[in-house]
Amino acid sequence: NAGVTQTPKFRILKIGQSMTLQCTQDMNHNYMYWYRQDPGMGLKLIYYSVGAGITDKGEVPNGYNVSRSTTEDFPLRLELAAPSQTSVYFCATNSGSGGDTQYFGPGTRLTVL
Amino acid sequence: DQQVKQNSPSLSVQEGRISILNCDYTNSMFDYFLWYKKYPAEGPTFLISISSIKDKNEDGRFTVFLNKSAKHLSLHIVPSQPGDSAVYFCAAYKGTYKYIFGTGTRLKVLA
Numbered sequence: 519n520a521g522v523t524q525t526p527k528f529r530i531l532k533i534g535q536s537m538t539l540q541c542t543q544d545m546n547h548n549y550m551y552w553y554r555q556d557p558g559m560g561l562k563l564i565y566y567s568v569g570a571g572i573t574d575k576g577e578v579p580n581g582y583n584v585s586r587s588t589t590e591d592f593p594l595r596l597e598l599a600a601p602s603q604t605s606v607y608f609c610a611t612n613s614g615s616g617g618d619t620q621y622f623g624p625g626t627r628l629t630v631l
Numbered sequence: 632d633q634q635v636k637q638n639s640p641s642l643s644v645q646e647g648r649i650s651i652l653n654c655d656y657t658n659s660m661f662d663y664f665l666w667y668k669k670y671p672a673e674g675p676t677f678l679i680s681i682s683s684i685k686d687k688n689e690d691g692r693f694t695v696f697l698n699k700s701a702k703h704l705s706l707h708i709v710p711s712q713p714g715d716s717a718v719y720f721c722a723a724y725k726g727t728y729k730y731i732f733g734t735g736t737r738l739k740v741l742a
Binding site for chain 1: 675677
């Protein structure tokens with residue numbers, strides 16, 4: 519039972535390149551989230567999903583896209599990477615019960631040069 | 632608009648003493664508050680939570696206190712151990728599937 523896995527762990531992109539950050543959970547949770555954490559800041563919600571086929575924007579969605587075709591996977595797509603997207607990205611999941619704890623992946627550290 | 636604030640970016644405490652981490656919020660409609668602990672190069676892990684209808688929740692060495700009139704919560708760690716050295720985030724939930732996180736407090740427990 520791996521919980522929440524994220525790949526890759528690290529990535530360096532050039533400005534304008536695109537990439538997909540992968541997130542997979544084996545907890546059979548309906549709710550999945552993508553956050554970014556900038557230095558000295560809290561976690562900012564990018565996108566979230568309440569179930570397969572359903573996604574919605576969080577606080578900072580610009581420059582990102584998501585899809586949720588299965589319960590297990592919730593990939594985050596960066597289409598035209600910009601230096602402002604240099605951050606650590608965390609995927610999280612929870613069962614959806616009110617106030618239920620979120621389980622986080624180990625993170626992806628992305629640098630855009 | 633920072634709805635959840637952790638005004639102390641860092642805290643140092645001697646091993647065996649009490650650590651008190653503070654968090655303030657602005658929205659009285661939050662339903663739950665949670666504390667997460669984060670080690671370097673890892674994702675946050677859940678520590679303890681409290682419902683807005685309670686004023687205290689305890690789990691071993693960890694106790695969370697909620698003061699609704701002051702819109703303030705605190706996490707007490709007693710006794711503090713070197714392994715508690717980490718960044719602690721408070722988070723608030725208000726029934727819209729979204730969690731709002733504070734900026735974190737780095738705790739250092741000195742041996």
